[in-house]
Amino acid sequence: MAIVFIRTLIVYAALLLTMRLLGKRQLGEMELSEFVVAALIADLAAHPLQDIGIPMMNGLIPIITLFCCEVLIAGFSMKHIRLRTLLFGKPSILISHGKINQRELWKNRFTLDELMQEMRSQGAMDISKVEYAILETDGRLNVMLYPSEMPATAALLKLPVPDEGYPVILISDGRILEDNLRRCGKDRAWLEKQLKDYSVKNAGEVFLMMLNGAGQIYFAGKEDLREA
Amino acid sequence: MKREGIAGALLMLLFLAALVNIACLDRLISRIEAEVDRAQALAEHGEFSAAEDALDAAIVHWIAANSYTHIFIRHPEIDSTSDAFYECKQLLAEENADGFPSAFEKLNYHLNSIDEMEHIRLGSVL
Numbered sequence: 001m002a003i004v005f006i007r008t009l010i011v012y013a014a015l016l017l018t019m020r021l022l023g024k025r026q027l028g029e030m031e032l033s034e035f036v037v038a039a040l041i042a043d044l045a046a047h048p049l050q051d052i053g054i055p056m057m058n059g060l061i062p063i064i065t066l067f068c069c070e071v072l073i074a075g076f077s078m079k080h081i082r083l084r085t086l087l088f089g090k091p092s093i094l095i096s097h098g099k100i101n102q103r104e105l106w107k108n109r110f111t112l113d114e115l116m117q118e119m120r121s122q123g124a125m126d127i128s129k130v131e132y133a134i135l136e137t138d139g140r141l142n143v144m145l146y147p148s149e150m151p152a153t154a155a156l157l158k159l160p161v162p163d164e165g166y167p168v169i170l171i172s173d174g175r176i177l178e179d180n181l182r183r184c185g186k187d188r189a190w191l192e193k194q195l196k197d198y199s200v201k202n203a204g205e206v207f208l209m210m211l212n213g214a215g216q217i218y219f220a221g222k223e224d225l226r227e228a
Numbered sequence: 229m230k231r232e233g234i235a236g237a238l239l240m241l242l243f244l245a246a247l248v249n250i251a252c253l254d255r256l257i258s259r260i261e262a263e264v265d266r267a268q269a270l271a272e273h274g275e276f277s278a279a280e281d282a283l284d285a286a287i288v289h290w291i292a293a294n295s296y297t298h299i300f301i302r303h304p305e306i307d308s309t310s311d312a313f314y315e316c317k318q319l320l321a322e323e324n325a326d327g328f329p330s331a332f333e334k335l336n337y338h339l340n341s342i343d344e345m346e347h348i349r350l351g352s353v354l
Contacts, residue, residue: 053303065242068235075232 088137095133165213171206257343280320309338
């Protein structure tokens with residue numbers, strides 16, 4: 001029991017460290033080699049946990065080895081385009097100028113239903129309005145409409161849009177984020193004055209308070225959830 | 229390329245550690261096998277007491293390597309080998325001339341199996 005517990009903690013720490021070192025990409029969009037590593041690591045880590053007769057090393061050494069291989073492959077594929085193409089493939093253009101490339105569709109084993117489903121999920125209902133649909137190497141489909149079909153932007157309409165900057169959280173669930181406060185060039189005295197303006201005694205009564213580059217404040221007071 | 233360098237170095241280090249592990253295991257098993265062979269030879273000449281002493285020396289070495297073997301060898305393999313040791317010891321204590329050859333054979337089989345398990349051969353890799 002104790003051994004399983006300690007082993008679980010060690011494997012958990014090793015997995016967390018490995019996935020963290022592999023980078024954020026691993027969590028969302030995975031290339032083929034990354035998917036293989038992620039699937040293998042999860043399986044390898046489970047064995048010494050399920051059977052205490054298997055030495056811990058039998059689980060940890062493969063995790064470290066796979067991690068090193070993945071780092072090497074990722075590094076070399078950054079430098080060598082041919083290796084990258086060999087390992088991860090190339091993006092495929094499934095629709096070009098409103099015309100479906102059936103050969104590419106077949107090559108990627110992408111059915112018409114899947115194509116339509118992916119397009120609908122991106123708000124493109126009509127193929128004739130799609131300039132390009134590109135199947136990326138991580139399996140995502142990127143749809144690009146003809147410029148005339150794209151939603152109008154402020155730049156296209158030549159409308160002046162004030163830049164409000166990035167909103168920074170100053171108080172999160174009653175806790176003052178001192179680093180963010182300093183980053184905005186504000187201090188405690190300024191914050192207390194703002195709280196007073198919102199008729200709040202202290203930060204503990206604030207659920208969320210944000211400040212954007214234009215100096216605008218978003219304020220949400222804490223609700224009493226005990227009554228709910 | 230710093231990260232890749234560290235990863236490459238770590239891979240090399242792991243491979244070297246694996247080679248060192250093979251050498252360590254080889255040395256341990258060879259030492260124990262020599263003592264087991266001596267015990268078997270003594271038993272074949274009817275010197276059961278001396279054979280038991282020789283086997284005890286092998287058991288002492290086997291037990292002394294416990295922390296190493298438990299980290300690198302599957303625990304059921306270790307248990308089977310320990311059982312084989314004590315089976316031999318019991319037969320020697322009983323001076324059982326008919327039973328000990330097969331018990332020694334079994335012990336040698338387990339020791340060889342542990343030794344060969346880590347060796348890099350096509351058969352063990354595939």
